[in-house]
Amino acid sequence: MNRPWxxxxxxxxxxRLLLRSYFFLPYIVLYARQVGVSLGTLLVIEAVFALLIVLVDLPAGLLADRIGPRQALAIGAGMEGAAALLLGCWPHALVFWLMQPLFAAATALTQGSDAGLAGALLRRAGRDAEFESGERLFQAGALGWNAVVFAAASAFSLISLRATFVASGIVLCLTVGLVLTVPDVRGAAPDGERPGLAAQLTGVVRAVRETAGLRWDLTAMVLTGTAFSILLYLMPVYVVAAGIDERLVGLVAAAVALGAALLLHLAPGGLGTGTVVLAAVAASAALASTSVTLVLAGILVVQCAQGRLLPSYRALVLRDLADRGDATAMSVVTTASSLGFAVLAPFLGILVARLQPDGLALVSALLFSCAGATLVIRSGAARSRRAPAPAGEKEGAV
Structure with missing residues (x-):
């Protein structure tokens, strides 16, 4: 019988679930048009946002470990809530632009500190071995909560598009109070003290270089993170291309998210990453089809694969980099997962025009295949290594 958490x-x-209450997300394109931001300009803004996330993510994780992950999470939630309220109360193209750095900084603070705090809480309870299963529970819950958010977003949009931002801002600000009820548990500081941010960053880079398996893991994270970002960003395009009315996209997204949450919850715990990556390859290829059944099944499997791989990545990196700080370790995961899309984002419009969405689905399948090969190489190298690692290099966890 499973012990209660x-x-x-x-x-x-x-x-963490409430922090995903982005009711405005399904309507961001329509809102942007309403305030005078063209689709081309919106793609530029998306590119800037993606680049900002990558640039500030790791420094934000380092900062979170210095001030405490709970404080960082509360500050990030408050910043997101304030940005959403400003966009809801003052709909203007300039405000839309100005809020992007605020959203990027807030996202960077929350996406590393939340998982880092979760790991620290379990470690304090003597249950750090259950971190990955806890992250799987969170991913399944997040998919289910996304379905609720998408359904509620449709209701808010009937009032106005601005209402979706106001509702998001209110929920995010209220979540700050819930965050502050959580103990601020911190990981052990490197070398028993908190060095400066520059020294911490240098230490993280050194740790990555010296941990043999971690370099392969991060490569796989970049490849799979890029593929997931492309496919989920273009999900409405694939749904409409399969013949589903664009007015039903939000409803379809909610239904698929619920199905993915259920499938993720029921999936066997021993399912290997290799099997998950192979499923993602097949799902990516299915998105190039015009069959409604294949497209919906493909989207469902892609979301499940992301929900299964991300906890695995987080557990591996936390095992290897926990001594550098929990939030810092989690920021390494999000940076690696976001890096590829951040590089591609400025050229996404050109890529869509040249390759078409079907071509990008096949490119994503290739990225997943390369990630699978990377994990196989990493696993094989770990199994074949019988002698102790050379001085200065430690073997990463398998």
Missing amino acids: PTAYGRLLGA
Whole structure:
């Protein structure tokens, strides 16, 4: 029988789910047009946002470990809530532009500190071995909560598109209070003290270089993260191309998210990453089809694969880099997962025009295949290594 999760961990799980209450997300393109931002300009803004995330993500993780992951999570949630309220109350193209750095900084603060705090809470309870299963629970819950958010977003949009931002801002600001009820548990500081940010960053880079398996893991994260970002960004395009009315895209997204949450929850715990990557390859190829059944099945499997691989990546990196700080370790994961899309984002419009969405689905299948090969090489190298690692190099966890 599974043991209940610690009370503080449960509160954090609830806060992490509420922090995904982006009711405006399905309507961001329509809102942008309403305030005078063209689709081309919106793609530029998306590119700037993606680049900002990559640039500030790791420094934000380092900062979170210095001030405490709970404080970082509360500050990030408050910043996101304030940005959403400003966009809802003052719909203007300039405000839309100005809020992007605020959203990027807030996202960077929250996406590393939340998982880092979760790991620290489980470690304090003597249950750090359950971190990956806890992250799987969170991913399944997040997909289910996304379905609720998409359904509620449709109701808010009937009032106005601005209402979706106002509702998001209110929920995010209220979540700050829930976050502050969670104990601020911090990981052990490197070398027993908190060095400066520059020294911490240097230490992280050194740790990555010296950990043999981690370099392969990060390569796989870049490849799969790029593929997931492309496919999920273009999901409405694939749905409409399969013959589904664009007015039903939000409803379809909610239904698929619920199905993915259920499938992720029911998937066997021993399912290997290789099997998950192969499923993602097949799902990517299915998105190039015009069959509604294949496209919906492909989207469902892609979301499940992301929900299964991300906890695995987080557990591996936390195992290898926990001594550098929990939030820092989680920021390494999000940076690696976002890096490829950040590089491609400025050229996404050109890529869509040249390759077409079907071509990008096949490119994503190729990226997943390369990631699978990387993981096989990494696993084989770890198994074949019988002698102790050379001085200065430690073997990453398998």
